[in-house]
Amino acid sequence: MAMWIQAQQLQGEALHQMQALYGQHFPIEVRHYLAQWIENQPWDSVELDNPAEEAKAKRLLDNLVAELQRKAQLQSGEDGFLLKIKLGHYANQLKSTYDRCPLELVRCIKHILHSEQRLVQEATNASSGSEGQTMDSLSQRHQQINQAFEELRLATQETENELRKLQHSQEYFIIQYQENLRIQAQLSSLSSLPPAERTQRETTLQSKRTTVEAWLAREASTLQKYRLDLSAQHQKTLGLLRKQQTLILDEELIQWKRRQQLAGNGGPHEGGLDVLQSWCEKLADLIWQNRQQIRRCEHLTQQLPLPGPMEELLSKLNSDITDIISALVTSTFIIEKQPPQVLKTQTKFAATVRLLVGGKLNVHMNPPQVKAVIVSEQQAKALLKNESTHSESSGEILNNNCVMEYHQTTGTLSAHFRNMSLKRIKRSDRRGAESVTEEKFTVLFESQFSVAGNELVFHVKTLSLPVVVIVHGSQDNNATATVLWDNAFAEPGRVPFVVPDKVLWPQLCEALDMKYKAEMHSGRGLSEDNLVFLAQKAFTSSSSNPEDYHNMTMSWAQFNRESLPGRNFTFWQWFDGVVELMKKHLKPHWNDGAILGFVNKQQAQDMLMSKPNGTFLLRFSDSEIGGITIAWVAENPNKPGERLVWNLLPYTTKDFSIRSLADRISDLNHLLFLYPDRPKDEVFAKYYTPPLCMYQGYFSLHQSITLFPKFTTPNPEPSGGTPTFMDQTASPSVTHPSNFGVYPSMNDTMLDADGDFDLEDTMDVARHVEELLRRPMANQWSSQQS
Incomplete structure (x- = not known):
């Protein structure tokens, strides 16, 4: 209801725009009497x-009707009688209007609420400005555009008045x-009159x-001057229209498209399309009014030809105004919802195109059909250069025709492709080291x-953002790299689909941070330390100074074509593996600040050695894609009094599909404090799987499954040998030292050759326990009780 209170305080043009949102499709009285209820619903x-x-x-429609009927029944007394009748009428009206198309009601109310919010926000910004506060650049641009529209409205009204005078x-x-x-005819007829009368009449x-x-x-001279x-004046108005149209189409609409492209990398979801449509509709209205005035001038000129250049001037004006409206129509045929940029064959996908001026030009009176085809990069270049007049295709899209629909409640004309599918794709010859996941296509509407x-008559075309076509999920990682690079570094107005081969490291950091924050659904992105770690990995550097990387560039080949030194994967493949692992299994822990992640083995050792035994941290594996390991500090079982930093073999998605990170940390009793000094239960207890108990004759066993070997003395070192860390020593044997009595005795089969633990046996134990948990154990329980 807070928004409705603010909306009622709008004034002038803003109030007029707010009132225009309502009508027979949704009466303003319904908004008023159900204000709080409407604002609380999940539209x-x-x-x-x-x-x-x-x-x-x-359900939302039915609830709205029920709420209206309830509100009507609450009215009493003489004053409430008419309101009771009116609210009941509105309930029946909404039920009959939207019962067969309830989604249209939701579309209508969403449009109303978003528009109200925009109008209130603009009014708030304007009010702040009038009080001497600095408005942000967005509000200033909007104010500039609105002022220009007012100037155009006055200019158009002035030419209309002058045209009427003319x-x-x-x-x-x-x-x-x-x-x-x-008079001339009368003079000609005087010859038949007597001379005296003829002379008198002729003189007069x-x-x-x-x-x-x-x-x-x-008057002829005056008329010519008027013309x-x-x-x-028309020439001046056309100049203003061009300037306004350039501002809206070449700046505001381009910026919207850029935001839409960055949204593909996880940037803020593009908004403001309804505002753009309102501007484009105002443009269309003003352009059409001026075009009609010019046409009327032509008619007047034809009706009364006068010597002078008017015919040529009007012909030029008509040509200019037609060019302006053509540019407006063709530029406002846009893709509201882009097709997926990684497009898998034989998989259903959707897209939505919209004509921002369709309602204003009454295009829906004869609804146009939209066709979608997939074209290659070379074909897209030819289309934009007008070298190709017909649309060649590089594949076959099923369900690729759709009729544009007009939604009266929102005033939008759009075509919703809901069930398209790419049946086949025809690839071009690749260049050099380019792989299929670097080849770009686009969907042409x-x-x-x-x-x-x-x-x-208008023939309109628009190209989607670049898409990479894959045939198997294993190609998704590399295809996403191509899309991310293109979305991040494409320049407006480029030749399809040119991107720089190398970019500055800070530019890439911005793109990686945007992607990471989007996948984590939180404001906690990549810190400066995280980015230094990534720079060290990308450039094989040991410098920890961020300034050292500011002027360094990273090429596409370094990003996702060449493997990292000593590895069989690229920088992007490693980073994307981290993102996928975090997104699927570890997002809450990252958002809680429990995962440091971007720390190498040496850094982990330096950090932990100054902390008490049992302190641990979580870091991403350097050697495995999508892996995370636990590093902790503890006594060296081979040399009492010596402390070492130990590292588990990395956990992966496969491991967390069996048992969660929190439960695994709970299982490891020697892990006491999350770095720097937080008790582990304080951080992870809320994520532990709760224990189960006996229920209806079944017994579910929950116990702390110790999947970790205890420490003992390893094989004797050569005399004078220097102690090493667990990941460098031979695998220790397992006994029961008193200081680690919490660990069960087991053979050291879970350590790898470098001292890290092998989790295959760990997962076998977990699977066995999980199998036991699913078995009825009433008989075993009874025998134990006896």
Whole structure:
């Protein structure tokens, strides 16, 4: 209800725009009397393009109708009688209007709420500015655009007034011209009169004709000046229209498209399309008004030809105004919802295209059909250079035709492709080391429609963001790298699909941080220390000074074509493995600050050696994609009094699919404090799997499964040998030293040759226990009790 209170305080044009949101489709009285209820409903949770959401929308409709009926029943007394009747009527009206299309109700209310929020925000920003506070750049641009629209409105109204004056003057001129012709006819008929009468009448008519002809000569000159002045005014208005259109299409719309592209990398979801549509519709309205005025000027000129350049001037004006409206229409045919940029064959996908001026030009009166085809990078270049007049295809898309629908509640004209599928793809010859996951395609959407009774016919096309076509999920990682690089570093107006071969390291850091934060769904992205770690890995450097990397560049080959030194994977493959692991299994722990992650083995050793025994940290594996390991400090079982840092073999998605990280840490009793000094239960206890107990004759066993060997003295070292860390020593044997009595006795089969633990046996134990947990154990329980 807070928003509705603010919306009622709007003034001037903002109030008019708010009131225009309501009508028969959704009465403003419903918004007023159910304000708080409406604002509390989960309208945004409904996916409008998903037919499966219709049931959810139907429940919202039914609840709205029920709430209206309840509100109506609460009205009493003489004053409440009419309101009771009115609310009941609205309940029936909404039920009959949206019962067969409940998603349209949700679309309508979402549009209303978002528009109200925008209007309130703009009014708040404007108010802050009037009080001397500095408005942000977005508000300043919006104010500039709105001021320009007001100037255009006044200019268009002025030319309309001048055109009417011209029309009235011309009509009077024609009347006087006809009068002059009548006088001439009268003079011609005087020959039949007697000489005396003829002379008298002739003198009078000649005097009158002289006066009229003099007036006609002066008025013709005046009319010509009016026409030239009006043409000059139209020329000035067209200049203002071009400037405004350039600001909206070449700046605001391009910025929206750029935000949409960055959203593919996890940037903020692109918003403001409804605002853009309102601007484009205002442009279309003003352009059309001026075009009609120019056409009327042409008609007046044809009706009364006068000497001078008017015909050429009007022809030029008509051509210019047609170019302006053509540019507006073709530029506002946009992709509202992009197809997936990693596109797998034989997989369903969706997309939405929208014509921002469709409602204003009444295109929906003869709904156009939109066709989608997939084209290669070379074909896209040819299309943009107008070297290709027909749309060649590089593959076959099923369900690639869709009719544009007009949604009256929101005033949008769009085509929703819900069930497209790429049946096949035709690849081009690859260059050099380029792989199939570096080849870019694009989905071309095209349509044709006419306006003003076929007076103007438009053939519109728009290209999707680059897509990489894959045939198997194993290609997804490399395809995502191509998409991320393109989205991050593409320049506006580029030739398809040119991107720089190398970029500055800080630019890449920004892209990686954006991707990471998006996948974690939190504000905790990559810190400066994390980025230094990544730079060390990317450039095989040991410098810990961030400044050392600011002017370094990273090439595409370094990013995802060449393997890291000593590894069989690229920098991106390692980073993407981390992202996938965190996204699927460890997101809460990262957001809690429990995972340091971007720490190498030597750094972990330096950090832990100054901490008490049992202190541990979690870091990403250097040697395995999508792995995380636990490093901790403890006594050397081979040399009492000596402390070592130990590292487990990395856990992967496979391990966490069996048992969670929190439960695994709970199992390892020797882990006491999460670095630097947080008790582990304080950090992880809320994620532990709760113990189960006996229920209806079944017994579920929950115990702390110790999957970790205890420490003992390893094989004797050569005399004078220097102690080493666990990942460097031979595997120790296992006994029961008193200081580690919590560990069970077992053979050291879980340590690898370098001293890290082999988790295959660990997972076998876990699987065995999980199998036991699923078995009925009533008989075993009874025998133990006896």
